[in-house]
Amino acid sequence: MTDSSRPSDHIDAPAPSGIAQPKLGPVGYLRFFWRQLTSMRTALFLLLLLAIAAIPGSLVPQVSSDPNGVIQYKAANPGIAPVLEFFQVFTTYSSVWFSAIYLLLFVSLIGCVIPRTKHHFDAMRARPPKTPARLSRLEGFTTRTTSGDAADAISAGQQVLRRAGYRTELFEDSVSAERGYLRETGNLVFHTALIGVLVTVGIGGGFGYTGQKVVVEGYSMTNSLAVYDSFNPGRFFTDASLVPFAITLDSFTPVYEEDNVKALGQAIDFTADVTTTLGGGESEKRTIKVNHPLEIGGAQVFLLGNGYAPVITIRDPEGDVVFSQPTACLPQDALLFSNCIVKLPNGLDEQLAVVGFLYPSAVEDNFGRLASNYPDLINPILSVNLYTGDLGLDNGVGSNAYSINPASLTQIAGVDSDTPAIRLSPGDVADIPGGLGTIELSSIPRFVSLDVHHDPAQVWVLVFAVLVVGGLVTSLFIPRRRVWIKALTGSDGVVTLEYAGLARGDDPGLDAAVAELADKHIDQLSPKVET
Amino acid sequence: MTDQLVTLSLVAVYSAMAIYTVAFILFTMDLARRTAAVSTVSPVVTAHADGYTTVLERVDAPPAKSPRYLRAAFALTIIAWVLHVSAAVFRGVAAGRVPWANMFEFTLTATAIVVGVFLVVQFWQDLRFIGAFVTGFSLIALGIATTNFYVDVVPLPPPLQSGWLVIHVFVASLGTGFFAIGSALSIVQLLQSRRAANKASGLRFLDTLPAAEKLENTAYRLIVVGFVFWTFTLIAGAIWASYAWGRYWGWDTKEVWTFIIWTIFAGYIHARATRGWRGARSAWLAIIGFAAVVFNFTIVNLFFKGMHSYSGIPGVGE
Numbered sequence: 111m112t113d114s115s116r117p118s119d120h121i122d123a124p125a126p127s128g129i130a131q132p133k134l135g136p137v138g139y140l141r142f143f144w145r146q147l148t149s150m151r152t153a154l155f156l157l158l159l160l161a162i163a164a165i166p167g168s169l170v171p172q173v174s175s176d177p178n179g180v181i182q183y184k185a186a187n188p189g190i191a192p193v194l195e196f197f198q199v200f201t202t203y204s205s206v207w208f209s210a211i212y213l214l215l216f217v218s219l220i221g222c223v224i225p226r227t228k229h230h231f232d233a234m235r236a237r238p239p240k241t242p243a244r245l246s247r248l249e250g251f252t253t254r255t256t257s258g259d260a261a262d263a264i265s266a267g268q269q270v271l272r273r274a275g276y277r278t279e280l281f282e283d284s285v286s287a288e289r290g291y292l293r294e295t296g297n298l299v300f301h302t303a304l305i306g307v308l309v310t311v312g313i314g315g316g317f318g319y320t321g322q323k324v325v326v327e328g329y330s331m332t333n334s335l336a337v338y339d340s341f342n343p344g345r346f347f348t349d350a351s352l353v354p355f356a357i358t359l360d361s362f363t364p365v366y367e368e369d370n371v372k373a374l375g376q377a378i379d380f381t382a383d384v385t386t387t388l389g390g391g392e393s394e395k396r397t398i399k400v401n402h403p404l405e406i407g408g409a410q411v412f413l414l415g416n417g418y419a420p421v422i423t424i425r426d427p428e429g430d431v432v433f434s435q436p437t438a439c440l441p442q443d444a445l446l447f448s449n450c451i452v453k454l455p456n457g458l459d460e461q462l463a464v465v466g467f468l469y470p471s472a473v474e475d476n477f478g479r480l481a482s483n484y485p486d487l488i489n490p491i492l493s494v495n496l497y498t499g500d501l502g503l504d505n506g507v508g509s510n511a512y513s514i515n516p517a518s519l520t521q522i523a524g525v526d527s528d529t530p531a532i533r534l535s536p537g538d539v540a541d542i543p544g545g546l547g548t549i550e551l552s553s554i555p556r557f558v559s560l561d562v563h564h565d566p567a568q569v570w571v572l573v574f575a576v577l578v579v580g581g582l583v584t585s586l587f588i589p590r591r592r593v594w595i596k597a598l599t600g601s602d603g604v605v606t607l608e609y610a611g612l613a614r615g616d617d618p619g620l621d622a623a624v625a626e627l628a629d630k631h632i633d634q635l636s637p638k639v640e641t
Numbered sequence: 642m643t644d645q646l647v648t649l650s651l652v653a654v655y656s657a658m659a660i661y662t663v664a665f666i667l668f669t670m671d672l673a674r675r676t677a678a679v680s681t682v683s684p685v686v687t688a689h690a691d692g693y694t695t696v697l698e699r700v701d702a703p704p705a706k707s708p709r710y711l712r713a714a715f716a717l718t719i720i721a722w723v724l725h726v727s728a729a730v731f732r733g734v735a736a737g738r739v740p741w742a743n744m745f746e747f748t749l750t751a752t753a754i755v756v757g758v759f760l761v762v763q764f765w766q767d768l769r770f771i772g773a774f775v776t777g778f779s780l781i782a783l784g785i786a787t788t789n790f791y792v793d794v795v796p797l798p799p800p801l802q803s804g805w806l807v808i809h810v811f812v813a814s815l816g817t818g819f820f821a822i823g824s825a826l827s828i829v830q831l832l833q834s835r836r837a838a839n840k841a842s843g844l845r846f847l848d849t850l851p852a853a854e855k856l857e858n859t860a861y862r863l864i865v866v867g868f869v870f871w872t873f874t875l876i877a878g879a880i881w882a883s884y885a886w887g888r889y890w891g892w893d894t895k896e897v898w899t900f901i902i903w904t905i906f907a908g909y910i911h912a913r914a915t916r917g918w919r920g921a922r923s924a925w926l927a928i929i930g931f932a933a934v935v936f937n938f939t940i941v942n943l944f945f946k947g948m949h950s951y952s953g954i955p956g957v958g959e
Binding site: 175179203370372380399578579582616 | 862883
């Protein structure tokens, strides 16, 4: 980034002009391009380019953070979407162009850190330089006089400097001192730690995985590939990374605001009580809360969502159960008005689709319409529309479990049919029109959406992040400076002491520091006055 | 009890705004007075010999006495700030938590911190000449907050119930405070260097202010402090996200913009050591950086979809 023989924050002089460039061979050109890449200008350019390149990803939904948003965006903007797709804007932060910028930036960074580290290593072992001839040309120049001996004054000055943390070197009639090597050390730690963050983030992403699973009260999940509803493995993921554990959701307890009329029904606490087993070990009672993930088998389990999973039981005309299981409903608002879909391709005479609307605390308005005004189950009603026809599950094409295609279906209960929507409270049983059988709302347990996350390098990312802050503070606030004390014996035998300093990098306090040194030194030299 | 405290908080905010308005006017009048005063002050030049060389130095025009408008404006700013801080405290007590859990509260507290940084910085250097900027900025921000961002006190949703809310958001506000003062100085620096370039044209009061290079150095020192806070905010946010959302970094829109701001100010710090970038160009970077901070808080919060949807304003950012 900078000339390695300069301190990190050295300020370049204006560029010289009119220099005849020598002819470069292939190696010369390689060196030229390397110099260009590792120059401060290029680094700055790449840094600012990185800032600009990050913008599109905040304007357009990203596959990684908002996959549904991407689908909606593509549907809403069929014209521009393919163009954005081509330029990888939906995956900005793993796109070729974004990667190219930060990789070049980091190559530039490495190309700068390595020579600077070597130079700093040498500087750390070097002695402070010879005292300049004319201290008065330097910053903070000040003088004092003393009646004592010049050599004594200098050696006392060396003591003062040493105590102040300077590295000192004695010369004939002067002492030369330097301090603040930690500034450059901090700077190098900062930049190296940034590389560390990048590498460990890459390793963590490569070897880790995340998986999502909906678990209903009373049910369990195990940590295996087939169990997850969705699963994102890293590039180097193997099944061996899945530590075998099981989690049973014993109960899920939300707390909703009851007193504050301005926030009635707002969720204020979620607690999932679970039983876990790791490997074939003992089972253990644990809890998972938002902000308090469960740690198990090197993975973390987060509580990211919840809702209702009504158990719908469907019987054929003979009374035999053909379907009975909890169905997770998608919450539609913060008060948990939810939408559930059951598809039943077999068991009855016709294929059946159940579209349910769950009102946890149902109230009826003047027109007889249902609404729900509280997220807890105070007066739960499941309003059910039923469809028969072709569910489209037989042709092998994947379909969304949370939606139906009404085009190939006929509504047999609901607003578009002769039978109105069926309203079920827990325990209610209703006939399915057309003599197909019965439908029952058996119970309404809750479900939670668990996010299992394994990142083997996460701790290291944190370590490097802490080093980034430490290095930054050190490199910005520790002044690096040289100071000198010189003793000149006049013809009258009076010794004039000269003090001056030289800032190496940004150092606003230099003048004050030199003055303070001079005062301390004189204090040291003058005999204590008895009172 | 809560309702009284909320009302008390609002009364304090409105009073603070009224006093800020007067302070703003007085700060502006002080700038006008400086314009008038310039014509009567001639630059003082001293020469001194130190045994080796003779040096000519222009001495900064000595402030004969702190002018009346300026002293009054500054005193009023202190009074308004005390009211402003108590507004935030009342709001926090009313809610039973830190007063920065939604956009209204965050604006209230962050502007208090901006003004606080401005006041504290005076112990170090006399930067009262940016008082008009600081009070004007806070006034606009508070005006928008009370009219457009206001929400009632409601309990914290579970993801916000974390110690990191206290640390992450507070340090972000501190960083914002330092960036605000630093970029204000950068604006004056740009005016000053433009005036120096085409002699004696432009705003005459600039002659009474420090030279461009001094402004640049002061701005730099404030912005590096802001940068350290911002770096910390970024990391604290990532740690919190790893507990609350199951990942420490996910390129959420707010994360993206926090990263962009970090990168701009990192560029600013490097620009100072880059040939051709010192001076006006780095000042522009500081101003762009602070503009991005404001953008991140307003436009990104209100119009971008993301996980930081804690404005509390119905239908926003969801």
